[in-house]
Amino acid sequence: MLEELKKQVFEANMELPKRGLVTFTWGNVSGIDRESGLFVIKPSGVSYETMKPEDMVVVDLDGKVVEGNYKPSVDMPTHLELYKAWPEIGGVVHTHSPWATSWAQAERAIPAYGTTHADYFYGEIPCCRVMTAEEVAGEPGHYEIEQGKVIIETFRGKNPMYVPGCVCAHHGPFTWGKDAAEAVHNAVVLEEVAKMAVRTELIDRNSVPAPQYMLDKHFLRKHGKNAYYGQIKKG
Amino acid sequence: MLEELKKQVFEANMELPKRGLVTFTWGNVSGIDRESGLFVIKPSGVSYETMKPEDMVVVDLDGKVVEGNYKPSVDMPTHLELYKAWPEIGGVVHTHSPWATSWAQAERAIPAYGTTHADYFYGEIPCCRVMTAEEVAGEPGHYEIEQGKVIIETFRGKNPMYVPGCVCAHHGPFTWGKDAAEAVHNAVVLEEVAKMAVRTELIDRNSVPAPQYMLDKHFLRKHGKNAYYGQIKKG
Amino acid sequence: MLEELKKQVFEANMELPKRGLVTFTWGNVSGIDRESGLFVIKPSGVSYETMKPEDMVVVDLDGKVVEGNYKPSVDMPTHLELYKAWPEIGGVVHTHSPWATSWAQAERAIPAYGTTHADYFYGEIPCCRVMTAEEVAGEPGHYEIEQGKVIIETFRGKNPMYVPGCVCAHHGPFTWGKDAAEAVHNAVVLEEVAKMAVRTELIDRNSVPAPQYMLDKHFLRKHGKNAYYGQIKKG
Amino acid sequence: MLEELKKQVFEANMELPKRGLVTFTWGNVSGIDRESGLFVIKPSGVSYETMKPEDMVVVDLDGKVVEGNYKPSVDMPTHLELYKAWPEIGGVVHTHSPWATSWAQAERAIPAYGTTHADYFYGEIPCCRVMTAEEVAGEPGHYEIEQGKVIIETFRGKNPMYVPGCVCAHHGPFTWGKDAAEAVHNAVVLEEVAKMAVRTELIDRNSVPAPQYMLDKHFLRKHGKNAYYGQIKKG
Numbered sequence: 001m002l003e004e005l006k007k008q009v010f011e012a013n014m015e016l017p018k019r020g021l022v023t024f025t026w027g028n029v030s031g032i033d034r035e036s037g038l039f040v041i042k043p044s045g046v047s048y049e050t051m052k053p054e055d056m057v058v059v060d061l062d063g064k065v066v067e068g069n070y071k072p073s074v075d076m077p078t079h080l081e082l083y084k085a086w087p088e089i090g091g092v093v094h095t096h097s098p099w100a101t102s103w104a105q106a107e108r109a110i111p112a113y114g115t116t117h118a119d120y121f122y123g124e125i126p127c128c129r130v131m132t133a134e135e136v137a138g139e140p141g142h143y144e145i146e147q148g149k150v151i152i153e154t155f156r157g158k159n160p161m162y163v164p165g166c167v168c169a170h171h172g173p174f175t176w177g178k179d180a181a182e183a184v185h186n187a188v189v190l191e192e193v194a195k196m197a198v199r200t201e202l203i204d205r206n207s208v209p210a211p212q213y214m215l216d217k218h219f220l221r222k223h224g225k226n227a228y229y230g231q232i233k234k235g
Numbered sequence: 236m237l238e239e240l241k242k243q244v245f246e247a248n249m250e251l252p253k254r255g256l257v258t259f260t261w262g263n264v265s266g267i268d269r270e271s272g273l274f275v276i277k278p279s280g281v282s283y284e285t286m287k288p289e290d291m292v293v294v295d296l297d298g299k300v301v302e303g304n305y306k307p308s309v310d311m312p313t314h315l316e317l318y319k320a321w322p323e324i325g326g327v328v329h330t331h332s333p334w335a336t337s338w339a340q341a342e343r344a345i346p347a348y349g350t351t352h353a354d355y356f357y358g359e360i361p362c363c364r365v366m367t368a369e370e371v372a373g374e375p376g377h378y379e380i381e382q383g384k385v386i387i388e389t390f391r392g393k394n395p396m397y398v399p400g401c402v403c404a405h406h407g408p409f410t411w412g413k414d415a416a417e418a419v420h421n422a423v424v425l426e427e428v429a430k431m432a433v434r435t436e437l438i439d440r441n442s443v444p445a446p447q448y449m450l451d452k453h454f455l456r457k458h459g460k461n462a463y464y465g466q467i468k469k470g
Numbered sequence: 471m472l473e474e475l476k477k478q479v480f481e482a483n484m485e486l487p488k489r490g491l492v493t494f495t496w497g498n499v500s501g502i503d504r505e506s507g508l509f510v511i512k513p514s515g516v517s518y519e520t521m522k523p524e525d526m527v528v529v530d531l532d533g534k535v536v537e538g539n540y541k542p543s544v545d546m547p548t549h550l551e552l553y554k555a556w557p558e559i560g561g562v563v564h565t566h567s568p569w570a571t572s573w574a575q576a577e578r579a580i581p582a583y584g585t586t587h588a589d590y591f592y593g594e595i596p597c598c599r600v601m602t603a604e605e606v607a608g609e610p611g612h613y614e615i616e617q618g619k620v621i622i623e624t625f626r627g628k629n630p631m632y633v634p635g636c637v638c639a640h641h642g643p644f645t646w647g648k649d650a651a652e653a654v655h656n657a658v659v660l661e662e663v664a665k666m667a668v669r670t671e672l673i674d675r676n677s678v679p680a681p682q683y684m685l686d687k688h689f690l691r692k693h694g695k696n697a698y699y700g701q702i703k704k705g
Numbered sequence: 706m707l708e709e710l711k712k713q714v715f716e717a718n719m720e721l722p723k724r725g726l727v728t729f730t731w732g733n734v735s736g737i738d739r740e741s742g743l744f745v746i747k748p749s750g751v752s753y754e755t756m757k758p759e760d761m762v763v764v765d766l767d768g769k770v771v772e773g774n775y776k777p778s779v780d781m782p783t784h785l786e787l788y789k790a791w792p793e794i795g796g797v798v799h800t801h802s803p804w805a806t807s808w809a810q811a812e813r814a815i816p817a818y819g820t821t822h823a824d825y826f827y828g829e830i831p832c833c834r835v836m837t838a839e840e841v842a843g844e845p846g847h848y849e850i851e852q853g854k855v856i857i858e859t860f861r862g863k864n865p866m867y868v869p870g871c872v873c874a875h876h877g878p879f880t881w882g883k884d885a886a887e888a889v890h891n892a893v894v895l896e897e898v899a900k901m902a903v904r905t906e907l908i909d910r911n912s913v914p915a916p917q918y919m920l921d922k923h924f925l926r927k928h929g930k931n932a933y934y935g936q937i938k939k940g
Contacts, residue, residue: 204578371918699779
């Protein structure tokens with residue numbers, strides 16, 4: 001079932017340790033097949049060193065496991081909420097990558113200090129609000145569903161494909177994209193941008209974001225209908 | 236004698252350089268066999284590049300070497316004190332891992348800024364007080380015994396399995412766990428958490444810990460009787 | 471066409487990921503053949519893992535592609551401006567290397583704090599001014615041409631071979647040299663110097679540059695007509 | 706001539722890139738044969754990737770090359786001064802390792818914040834004063850001789866084997882030891898200690914050194930006549 005998607009999601013998961021984004025099993029990637037309404041996600045607490053494509057777990061949009069020898073990642077309900085809210089996304093990533101997580105722990109959005117940021121994220125990368133005691137408490141899965149809802153609340157009125165990620169207060173980053181591979185790509189960018197933003201402020205505590213017209217230029221040079229970066233004309 | 240335990244302790248020691256926690260020989264891991272009351276520890280000052288399982292030293296709970304071609308790690312008496320005080324632990328690790336050691340050098344406990352911390356350590360990771368001149372002076376082994384006693388004093392009235400590590404003022408971290416492998420796992424987490432806590436304060440000098448209900452949720456999701464993280468239900 | 475130069479430029483490009491200066495495809499190197507007035511540059515958005523010497527693109531000094539299966543790097547017009555303005559340079563590099571980019575994002579020149587800096591850069595490494603909305607707007611290529619012009623403006627009245635690099639505000643570093651390999655060498659030095667300058671200020675916020683006579687000594691020991699560093703006497 | 710020493714010095718030089726202490730050719734190691742009064746040093750500006758034991762240069766205590774196909778390292782006269790002043794040392798290392806160099810650039814001694822420091826350096830690691838214009842000027846070799854003299858001045862009345870290294874203002878670190886290998890070992894420790902000291906001050910800007918009795922205990926546990934660390938009793 002969904003063998004090709006399982007392979008893609010497996011490979012996207014394996015990118016995380018390769019890119020230095022995870023310690024132990026602290027990360028998970030999923031990818032969705034919109035036609036069947038099923039998504040594929042990493043199993044919970046399984047080591048990257050032994051994980052295989054067939055260990056991926058298939059889940060439906062009610063959160064029910066429809067195939068798999070393992071329990072899905074504990075963060076599965078968060079992925080699910082995002083897939084339900086945003087039909088334009090095809091992949092979701094959660095990590096505890098250290099630079100992005102540090103912004104989450106400090107409860108701060110990451111300012112758009114330069115073009116590296118603007119090439120992928122159109123404006124600051126938001127920090128979702130601290131969750132309430134009620135949201136966090138309750139049965140297994142409740143907290144993880146609420147986590148998803150808080151992310152969606154953060155992007156109300158915004159295009160999630162224009163800012164394909166956020167940091168969740170005192171927790172860590174989530175990113176997304178048109179598929180699992182792009183979501184991982186955005187997770188790598190977020191970590192790099194989070195690192196440079198810390199250093200920018202070390203160099204000058206009063207640093208200011210890049211001017212809006214530079215952010216416009218760089219994001220639209222890669223993503224707008226008149227994009228001219230890379231080999232394939234997107235417009 | 237204790238061949239299986241020697242192999243486990245050897246492998247746990249070899250994880251330290253692999254995980255970037257030690258420079259040269261600055262670390263040691265031990266594991267105990269509670270039935271025989273014997274523990275196995277790394278030899279002193281032996282290079283990780285040439286070390287073999289049979290080089291591990293077997294010591295009894297009076298601190299006497301009962302088997303081994305080498306002297307045990309100079310920190311052996313500290314391990315011994317912890318094993319005597321806390322019957323629930325099965326492995327102990329000491330390193331000079333750079334981020335954790337920096338907290339030790341600054342004489343500060345590591346605040347619980349996020350869920351990465353809370354997944355393994357239930358509350359702040361304490362910094363043991365500066366040792367007195369009397370504790371530090373004296374015959375070989377006296378200082379190392381006192382080091383153990385100061386750690387135990389720090390955890391008086393607390394469950395050492397709920398906060399499986401600390402940093403010793405102006406020295407470095409100790410961690411523990413149900414066996415040598417888990418103690419090393421906790422040493423890796425401590426270093427990662429120590430790193431992110433420094434950066435969290437760089438991002439906002441007035442950062443606050445995660446709310447208690449988030450710390451509860453994350454620690455108990457993995458460790459309580461209703462744990463639901465990973466593949467094996469612990470409850 | 472220009473097979474030897476393509477090979478050199480390809481190898482210079484491959485140094486970037488090897489030296490840790492680029493993530494994904496965030497960098498590009500070119501080299502010029504002054505006799506024919508043609509330069510060779512990396513294609514746009516092509517992965518370092520699959521790139522081959524024959525993928526390099528040949529461009530003339532009007533910016534026209536004269537050979538190549540791919541579009542040239544989007545930053546090609548910036549390289550072009552530098553080649554036209556400075557006949558003494560033979561190679562150009564652009565990266566988003568994280569330490570140098572952080573200085574760019576903070577809009578600060580990198581002070582000459584020590585001899586590592588002075589061995590390659592004779593005085594501070596300038597930060598080019600923020601570009602105007604007019605410079606940034608317009609047709610594909612306009613912004614990139616203006617980027618080059620702003621760099622040239624920054625070096626007006628200065629010898630670009632004495633300070634072979636700069637950081638562009640809210641963007642990242644450009645470096646150059648007598649050929650593509652030397653330009654990459656200078657990119658590595660710039661990143662190292664940028665890193666140490668941040669740390670120097672962490673150690674003492676009021677750090678001062680090295681005295682001018684030390685900067686003179688070190689730069690001229692390696693680059694002046696009485697150079698005596700290395701195996702070949704340059705004088 | 707001195708084949709065994711050449712091999713040792715070559716291997717000690719090769720440790721520098723392996724341990725992450727040098728970029729390009731920014732480092733040099735020498736070792737002396739006290740009997741013949743000859744020392745062996747890395748050639749100037751030769752790449753670590755192609756360097757061989759037979760490329761090492763043999764120099765006498767007047768600074769004259771007595772064997773070698775290459776010019777010796779430009780810093781050779783500094784090594785020479787140290788060998789002449791301190792008969793107890795057998796090896797010297799100079800690098801631009803980034804953390805130690807940052808302390809040099811900030812003109813600050815590295816405080817003895819913990820036992821990692823104290824295990825190798827008995828007290829703070831001094832920063833040599835800024836050299837004068839007269840010391841820096843002049844013929845090739847003059848500056849490098851004066852660099853050595855400033856280091857010796859810094860250690861006047863002190864045992865250089867008790868604090869086997871320093872940082873030279875706006876330049877970088879020098880370390881030494883009983884032979885080339887120990888000098889490199891001390892260079893690695895200095896870099897690690899320099900890194901942790903920066904972070905200690907980030908965690909608490911008002912951090913204080915470890916108490917003297919802890920510094921005594923740790924240094925003497927490894928180096929005094931009653932040393933009891935490692936496998937060989939030194940007393």
